[in-house]
Amino acid sequence: MLECVSFKSSTPTTNSSPLPPPSHSHSEGNSAEEFEEDTSATSPNVSGEFHRALEAHSYNEIRSMVQAPPQVHHIDDEDSHHRHVLSQVLQPDSHSVHEALAKAKPKSNLTRLVSTYFYHSETASDFCLRLSRSVHRARHLYAPLSDLLAVLPASAPPLSQPQCDRAYELFLQFDREENPFALSRLHRLRDDFSDLKRDIQRDLRKCHSRIRLFRHSAAGCALCFVAVAAGTVVVASIVFVHAVVGFSALSAAPFCVTRQKRRELARLKQLEAVENGTLVVNDINTIDSLVDRLQTAVEGDKAFVRFALDRGRERHPIQEVLNQLRKNQPVLEHLLGDLEQHIYFCFYSVNMARYALLKAICSHQTP
Structure with a gap:
C-alpha cells in the first residue's frame, strides 16, 4: 500500500521538478503481497x-x-x-x-x-x-x-x-x-x-473479486473454529459447551480477516480515488x-x-x-x-x- 506524506502549503517552491513519465509496462502483479504496510506510522x-x-x-x-x-x-x-x-x-x-x-x-x-x-x-x-x-x-x-x-x-x-x-x-x-x-x-x-480509466476498472474488478473471496474464506474459517470447539468439549456440560462455542466463533473472525484483506480494502479505496480523478x-x-x-x-x-x-x-x-x-x-x-x-x-x-x-x-x- 502506498505511503502517506504530509501536505505541503499552497505556495510551494518554484524549483520542484516535474513528475517523470510513468512506465508503460502493464504488469499483472496484482496480488495483495505487492503492498507493504508501515505499521509503525500513524x-x-x-x-x-x-x-x-x-x-x-x-x-x-x-x-x-x-x-x-x-x-x-x-x-x-x-x-x-x-x-x-x-x-x-x-x-x-x-x-x-x-x-x-x-x-x-x-x-x-x-x-x-x-x-x-x-x-x-x-x-x-x-x-x-x-x-x-x-x-x-x-x-x-x-x-x-x-x-x-x-x-x-x-x-x-x-x-x-x-x-x-x-x-x-x-x-x-x-x-x-x-x-x-x-x-x-x-x-x-x-x-x-x-x-488509464480502462486499466483502473480492470484492477477494480480483480480487487472486488479478491475481497469477495476473503469474505467467503472468513465465513468458512469461522465455521471450522465452531466445529473444532464443539468437538473438543463434547464431554463437558451443556452450559460449558455453549460458552466455548460462542467464544470460539467470536474469536475466529479477527484471525480470518487477514492482513491481505486489509491491504485489498485499502487498495480498493485508492483505486476508486484514481478512478474518480x-x-x-x-x-x-x-x-x-x-x-x-x-x-x-x-x-x-x-x-x-x-x-x-x-x-x-x-x-x-x-x-x-x-x-x-x-x-x-x-x-x-x-x-x-x-x-x-x-x-x-x-x-x-x-x-x-x-x-x-x-x-x-x-x-x-x-x-
Missing part, C-alpha cells in the same frame, strides 16, 4: 489538512494566480514564469507527490496506476495553463481591431481614406499573426485518461470542443481579412470586412470567456482529485 489529521488546503486554494485564487500579468522580457523569462505559476496552481505539488510515492514498490501495479494518474493530471494542468496564455494572445491579437471598431459607429457613413489606411494596416498585422489555437489539441491527453476527462472534452470552435472562428476572421487585403485599399471591401468583424466580435468574446472558466474549473477539479487521492493513501496507511 496517520496525521488528514481531514483538517485536506479541507484547509481546499479553502486556501479555491477556484478564485487559481484564477487570480493565472491572470496575474507576467513580468517577462524574453522567452526564457516566459518559460520561467510558466513553471512558477504551474508550481503555485498545481496542488499537491510534484515534490509532495514524489514523497508519497518514494517508498512504494516501483513494480507494483497500484503504484504504476497512481503514478500515471499524477503524471497525466500534471500534464493536464500544464496544458490548461498554456491554453490560458492562448486566450491572452487571442485578446491581444484582436485588441487593435476592437479599438478601431469602438470608434467607428455601426451606422457610420462610408470610411474616410485615413480610416481605410488604418484598417488596412491593422489587417496586415492581424494576418501576420498565427492563430493562437492552431496547435491546441487535447486528443492525446483525453486518450491517456481513457486508457479520471473524470476530469469530461472537462478536457469540453475544453477541446471550445478550442476547436475558437480555432475555426479565428480562421474565419482571417479569411475575411485576407479577402480585403487581396483587394488593396479599396474602401468597400474594407468596410464590409469591418462590419463582419463587428458581428463576430461578441461570439468570439463569449467563447473566450467560456474557455477561461472551464480552464479554471479544470485546474480546480484536478487539485480536488489529487488531494483526494493523497487523502486515500494517508487514511489507509495504518492497519
Whole structure:
C-alpha cells in the first residue's frame, strides 16, 4: 500500500521538478503481497489538512494566480514564469507527490496506476495553463481591431481614406499573426485518461473479486473454529459447551480477516480515488470542443481579412470586412470567456482529485 506524506502549503517552491513519465509496462502483479504496510506510522489529521488546503486554494485564487500579468522580457523569462505559476496552481505539488510515492514498490501495479494518474493530471494542468496564455494572445491579437471598431459607429457613413489606411494596416498585422489555437489539441491527453480509466476498472474488478473471496474464506474459517470447539468439549456440560462455542466463533473472525484483506480494502479505496480523478476527462472534452470552435472562428476572421487585403485599399471591401468583424466580435468574446472558466474549473477539479487521492493513501496507511 502506498505511503502517506504530509501536505505541503499552497505556495510551494518554484524549483520542484516535474513528475517523470510513468512506465508503460502493464504488469499483472496484482496480488495483495505487492503492498507493504508501515505499521509503525500513524496517520496525521488528514481531514483538517485536506479541507484547509481546499479553502486556501479555491477556484478564485487559481484564477487570480493565472491572470496575474507576467513580468517577462524574453522567452526564457516566459518559460520561467510558466513553471512558477504551474508550481503555485498545481496542488499537491510534484515534490509532495514524489514523497508519497518514494517508498512504494516501483513494480507494483497500484503504484504504476497512481503514478500515471499524477503524471497525466500534471500534464493536464500544464496544458490548461498554456491554453490560458492562448486566450491572452487571442485578446491581444484582436485588441487593435476592437479599438478601431469602438470608434467607428455601426451606422457610420462610408470610411474616410485615413480610416481605410488604418484598417488596412491593422489587417496586415492581424494576418501576420498565427492563430493562437492552431496547435491546441487535447486528443492525446483525453486518450491517456481513457486508457488509464480502462486499466483502473480492470484492477477494480480483480480487487472486488479478491475481497469477495476473503469474505467467503472468513465465513468458512469461522465455521471450522465452531466445529473444532464443539468437538473438543463434547464431554463437558451443556452450559460449558455453549460458552466455548460462542467464544470460539467470536474469536475466529479477527484471525480470518487477514492482513491481505486489509491491504485489498485499502487498495480498493485508492483505486476508486484514481478512478474518480479520471473524470476530469469530461472537462478536457469540453475544453477541446471550445478550442476547436475558437480555432475555426479565428480562421474565419482571417479569411475575411485576407479577402480585403487581396483587394488593396479599396474602401468597400474594407468596410464590409469591418462590419463582419463587428458581428463576430461578441461570439468570439463569449467563447473566450467560456474557455477561461472551464480552464479554471479544470485546474480546480484536478487539485480536488489529487488531494483526494493523497487523502486515500494517508487514511489507509495504518492497519
